[in-house]
Amino acid sequence: MNKQRVLVARKVFDDVVDHLRKHFDVEANERDEVWSQDELIRRLQGKAGMFIAGGEKIDAALLDACPDLRAVCSMAVGYNNIDVPACTARGVLVSNAPDVLTETTADFGFALMMATARRITEAEHFLRRGEWQRWSVDMFAGADVHGATLGILGMGRIGRAIAQRGALGFGMRVIYHNRSRLAPELEAPLGARWVSQEELLREADHLVIVVPYTPDAHHLIGEAELAQMKRSATLTNVARGGVVDDAALARALRERRIAAAGLDVFEGEPQVHPDLLTVPNVVLTPHIASASIPTRRAMANLAVDNLIAALGVGPQAGRPPTALNPEVLARG
Ligand code: GLV
Numbered sequence: 001m002n003k004q005r006v007l008v009a010r011k012v013f014d015d016v017v018d019h020l021r022k023h024f025d026v027e028a029n030e031r032d033e034v035w036s037q038d039e040l041i042r043r044l045q046g047k048a049g050m051f052i053a054g055g056e057k058i059d060a061a062l063l064d065a066c067p068d069l070r071a072v073c074s075m076a077v078g079y080n081n082i083d084v085p086a087c088t089a090r091g092v093l094v095s096n097a098p099d100v101l102t103e104t105t106a107d108f109g110f111a112l113m114m115a116t117a118r119r120i121t122e123a124e125h126f127l128r129r130g131e132w133q134r135w136s137v138d139m140f141a142g143a144d145v146h147g148a149t150l151g152i153l154g155m156g157r158i159g160r161a162i163a164q165r166g167a168l169g170f171g172m173r174v175i176y177h178n179r180s181r182l183a184p185e186l187e188a189p190l191g192a193r194w195v196s197q198e199e200l201l202r203e204a205d206h207l208v209i210v211v212p213y214t215p216d217a218h219h220l221i222g223e224a225e226l227a228q229m230k231r232s233a234t235l236t237n238v239a240r241g242g243v244v245d246d247a248a249l250a251r252a253l254r255e256r257r258i259a260a261a262g263l264d265v266f267e268g269e270p271q272v273h274p275d276l277l278t279v280p281n282v283v284l285t286p287h288i289a290s291a292s293i294p295t296r297r298a299m300a301n302l303a304v305d306n307l308i309a310a311l312g313v314g315p316q317a318g319r320p321p322t323a324l325n326p327e328v329l330a331r332g
Pocket residue numbers: 054075076077078079101290
């Protein structure tokens with residue numbers, strides 16, 4: 001029997017692709033090109049499955065142009081790039097990669113928040129420019145992290161893992177805002193208190209944003225919300241570009257209406273709002289919160305396990321471990 005054909009949209013670890021080759025006829029992207037939508041559609045002809053990294057746009061137009069497609073498996077946890085209802089309507093299984101990146105992403109979110117509070121990259125740039133001539137009492141003096149109030153917007157798995165680091169490792173007071181309140185047994189070990197979004201913005205010394213991107217979350221933090229924060233506060237975004245209004249944030253940073261920001265995600269990335277590149281009090285990283293080698297491997301392996309199972313082969317045939325619309329398979 002001919003093997004089913006699948007497309008791997010970005011370059012991933014060789015052994016991960018080799019694993020896929022055991023089950024499928026694989027077209028890989030050895031040169032790691034970022035294919036246009038037309039190119040993606042062209043390459044998807046005759047393909048039953050697709051492994052994506054997270055940036056690819058899977059919408060109704062692409063699905064309609066690729067009638068053989070039955071599974072889209074992403075190695076990212078966020079899936080705002082995929083129109084899941086459109087996939088479901090066409091019988092296309094979708095999976096993401098939750099859990100395997102939670103701790104790594106929380107490590108990074110915490111590190112970015114600390115680098116922001118303690119002005120680490122700003123100080124490093126000063127040193128590299130050769131400007132360090134003498135000591136002074138307030139040189140790069142920032143805000144304390146230990147004992148401060150950690151405000152978390154979006155208390156899902158990653159939000160809770162960041163809260164755990166703050167509460168248990170740094171003696172921080174944890175407040176959070178989320179659509180739904182955590183069960184008391186999850187709140188208690190963190191000493192976490194649910195507050196309104198207004199109270200979160202008003203009270204947080206360090207605000208960390210971990211809310212998934214949806215149209216409702218677009219510019220959730222804009223001019224008005226930034227105005228509610230303390231002038232001494234920091235803001236860290238490891239969620240998605242577009243949750244924060246980057247232009248408004250750059251203005252608030254320049255005018256020192258908040259102390260500093262740490263950003264791993266941007267509206268329209270890999271483009272970065274030019275004003276963010278010129279304000280000193282922001283730490284900028286290129287969407288790398290989940291980028292440890294073991295975690296990136298685990299994410300890729302999970303996407304592959306989903307793809308193999310979704311296309312009805314391997315030990316978990318018909319039972320992809322982290323499907324977002326498993327009802328598609330139940331329909332048969
Ligand atoms: C990264 O941003 C992810 O969603 O996994």
